[in-house]
Amino acid sequence: MGWTFTGPIVEWRGPAPYLFLRIPEDESDDLREASRELAYWGQVPVVATIGSCEFTTALFPKDGVYLLPVKAAVQRAEAVAEGMSVEATVRLRGG
Template sequence: MDLFFTATTIEWRGPAPFVFARVPDEEADAIASIAREATYGWGCIPVVARIGGTDFTTSLFPRDGGYLVPVKVAVQRAEQVAVGDEVEVELHLETR
């Protein structure tokens, strides 16, 4: 499954890197429909993500009925992303 969306980055004092992009409801619903086949446990779902020109692997975190995309520090630096920035996010998810 491939998804594309725009999100404003937020800070959440969970695991580092503290900067996350919240997956919009429509895309979160699509992810939820395949979550059982995609998760490796605890509701976390591995993805290949792209912000700007930077590809990276990460895992979506379930949060408040949706999902958060952790924006790694290397991606923050490469794409000059900070809390409150609007970013375009591409996600690729595979079922197992």
């Protein structure tokens, strides 16, 4: 099962700045329900695709939705930058 959606790229500053794709509320709700058995510490393991780049990561919950971390290699390959609207597909991994 997979989800395709479009969302904004946002920056979340921690010890280092990271870029995330903010997953829309409806898809976040669906992912939360589908991943009940897979989630750990609120994170959900997924395989994500942006453009031609497929990568593994884990979704982070924030403010009632999930954030998809966009790896630096994906940012470079797909010219992803803060403020852009980006389409992605995610599917659950494990289980």
